[in-house]
Amino acid sequence: MQRPISANTEKPTQADVVIVGNGALGLFLAEELMERQAGSVVVVGPNDRDAGASKAAGAMLGTFGEVTADSLRTPASRTRFEIGLRAHERWPDVINRLEPYSSSGFPLQTATESHVVLNAIGAELDTINFEHMIKALDEYDKPWSEIDPKDIPGFKPRTDTRALRAIHVPGEGAVDARGVLAALEVRLDEMGATRINQTVRKLIKDGEAVTGVELDDGHIIEAGAVVVATGARSEALVRTVAEDLELVPMIAGLGFAMLAQRTSGEPFQSVVRTPNRGFACGLHVVPAGPGCEYLGATNRLVDEVSSVTWVGDARYLAQYAMQQLDEQIAQHEVVGWLSGNRPVTFDGFPMIGWLPLPGLYLMTGTYRDGFHCAPLLAQHVANELQGQPGVIDSMFNPVRRPIEIRTVEESIEEYVIHSLAAWFETGAEAAPQMTTTHLAAYYRARAREAFDQLGTEYAFGPDVLWSAEGSLVGGRRIARYLNRLRGSASTLTPVGSGIGDAR
Ligand SMILES: Cc1cc2nc3c(=O)[nH]c(=O)nc-3n(C[C@H](O)[C@H](O)[C@H](O)COP(=O)(O)OP(=O)(O)OC[C@H]3O[C@@H](n4cnc5c(N)ncnc54)[C@H](O)[C@@H]3O)c2cc1C
Numbered sequence: 001m002q003r004p005i006s007a008n009t010e011k012p013t014q015a016d017v018v019i020v021g022n023g024a025l026g027l028f029l030a031e032e033l034m035e036r037q038a039g040s041v042v043v044v045g046p047n048d049r050d051a052g053a054s055k056a057a058g059a060m061l062g063t064f065g066e067v068t069a070d071s072l073r074t075p076a077s078r079t080r081f082e083i084g085l086r087a088h089e090r091w092p093d094v095i096n097r098l099e100p101y102s103s104s105g106f107p108l109q110t111a112t113e114s115h116v117v118l119n120a121i122g123a124e125l126d127t128i129n130f131e132h133m134i135k136a137l138d139e140y141d142k143p144w145s146e147i148d149p150k151d152i153p154g155f156k157p158r159t160d161t162r163a164l165r166a167i168h169v170p171g172e173g174a175v176d177a178r179g180v181l182a183a184l185e186v187r188l189d190e191m192g193a194t195r196i197n198q199t200v201r202k203l204i205k206d207g208e209a210v211t212g213v214e215l216d217d218g219h220i221i222e223a224g225a226v227v228v229a230t231g232a233r234s235e236a237l238v239r240t241v242a243e244d245l246e247l248v249p250m251i252a253g254l255g256f257a258m259l260a261q262r263t264s265g266e267p268f269q270s271v272v273r274t275p276n277r278g279f280a281c282g283l284h285v286v287p288a289g290p291g292c293e294y295l296g297a298t299n300r301l302v303d304e305v306s307s308v309t310w311v312g313d314a315r316y317l318a319q320y321a322m323q324q325l326d327e328q329i330a331q332h333e334v335v336g337w338l339s340g341n342r343p344v345t346f347d348g349f350p351m352i353g354w355l356p357l358p359g360l361y362l363m364t365g366t367y368r369d370g371f372h373c374a375p376l377l378a379q380h381v382a383n384e385l386q387g388q389p390g391v392i393d394s395m396f397n398p399v400r401r402p403i404e405i406r407t408v409e410e411s412i413e414e415y416v417i418h419s420l421a422a423w424f425e426t427g428a429e430a431a432p433q434m435t436t437t438h439l440a441a442y443y444r445a446r447a448r449e450a451f452d453q454l455g456t457e458y459a460f461g462p463d464v465l466w467s468a469e470g471s472l473v474g475g476r477r478i479a480r481y482l483n484r485l486r487g488s489a490s491t492l493t494p495v496g497s498g499i500g501d502a503r
Pocket residue numbers: 020021022023024025026044045046048049050051052053054055056057058059060061062198199200201229230231232233237253254255256257296297298339340341342343363364365366367368369370371372373
């Protein structure tokens with residue numbers, strides 16, 4: 001139903017809260033604050049959501065579908081995993097609340113269940129993550145069942161990449177991300193929030209306190225509190241007032257996905273996905289409204305936030321979808337090319353909390369499942385803005401030592417297994433005498449060399465290692481951070497270590 005609401009877009013000079021960033025995190029927070037009648041709320045962000053992640057998301061509401069060997073291995077990872085679990089419970093209410101504000105012509109929830117397939121093209125990593133997924137479902141006593149892959153509606157891969165196993169996970173569906181964002185905006189307009197179609201050039205400081213924002217056209221808005229929720233651009237914006245602040249570095253996880261209209265064959269009725277694999281979020285198809293399917297997604301840690309799409313990524317995604325999901329996808333008509341930057345932190349964990357500059361709050365670092373987690377995070381941040389206890393663990397405070405969940409040796413082995421997964425999935429070929437063991441040894445040596453050059457004991461994830469050793473700029477930035485970290489050992493709070501716990 002389209003509601004005739006006029007948006008409040010006039011630029012005020014003052015507000016109780018200015019939220020910078022109009023992705024899922026910013027909009028859900030604005031809604032939560034308006035719901036609580038927490039004063040005047042302004043959201044600043046460009047209408048096209050340039051380079052943002054939320055507009056490109058498949059918006060799978062996946063908790064167990066996202067599980068990897070790391071998810072429950074340490075207390076910190078488990079705490080992170082349980083954010084998704086708790087966020088999941090909120091979605092039925094979110095959908096009921098937003099549906100009346102949607103004008104897309106089809107339900108916001110586009111799928112109510114998932115099928116996770118295990119095929120042989122992604123190497124050993126798939127099997128490991130698939131087994132951890134089942135273990136996690138059992139541990140949390142959630143329903144799932146083994147299903148013959150042939151019985152999954154729409155799933156018609158090529159014979160040589162057919163799935164050997166599959167599980168059905170009821171309750172892990174998906175929403176139309178773009179529809180949810182649009183509905184949130186209509187609801188915010190109705191509730192009286194102000195939305196400004198611009199970007200913030202810099203934050204404004206008075207003494208040590210942040211007192212407002214300056215827009216690109218020079219207009220200034222004074223604020224009681226400023227929340228930075230600009231996704232992969234969050235660190236850069238914070239740095240406009242706090243150049244030396246010791247934040248966990250942010251990296252952009254550039255992702256590409258396609259929206260395509262089916263022209264033949266049986267449509268998918270559920271999310272169908274592989275486990276997370278090869279430095280990325282797994283191959284998936286998500287029903288996206290009448291006749292339409294979302295094909296996702298690539299992930300490439302890059303030095304600069306941008307909206308470009310790599311031709312190689314377009315090729316991977318098209319090829320993998322045709323091979324591994326449904327051969328008929330070759331005849332799909334692409335109606336939307338989606339690209340966005342996941343807000344990735346150096347340690348892979350969110351950064352959510354007050355910064356040492358009074359009046360400044362940071363809300364980002366959600367990586368692969370920020371759309372899903374947004375309603376819970378909104379409640380947490382609204383509580384903290386109102387001086388109430390938060391609902392997530394304080395270990396995700398942005399000013400921290402990077403959270404440790406692995407040893408260097410484990411990191412190297414993870415890098416090896418992800419590299420092999422990417423090697424086989426891309427169809428790379430080596431000389432016949434080069435066995436998988438040789439390949440593994442090659443990747444192991446590369447990873448070890450990268451760690452030796454960085455001279456660090458801190459074991460970051462395989463995706464960060466991949467970006468550090470693939471880019472001089474990225475590698476140097478990480479090296480500088482690790483150097484500073486050694487020097488600041490006593491001033492930052494160590495958190496979450498727990499290496500070796502809970503295995
Ligand atoms: C291809 C892809 C697929 C994904 N699939 C899923 C999925 O299935 N499920 C899931 O839960 N998550 C998924 N994610 C991850 C999820 O999208 C992110 O974790 C989440 O959306 C991050 O939201 P955000 O609001 O923090 O950032 P963003 O969505 O990036 O929003 C930030 C906004 O701030 C704006 N902005 C930037 N700088 C400024 C400035 N200076 N002033 C004002 N505004 C500014 C940007 O234009 C943007 O609109 C996916 C991401 C990608 C890229």
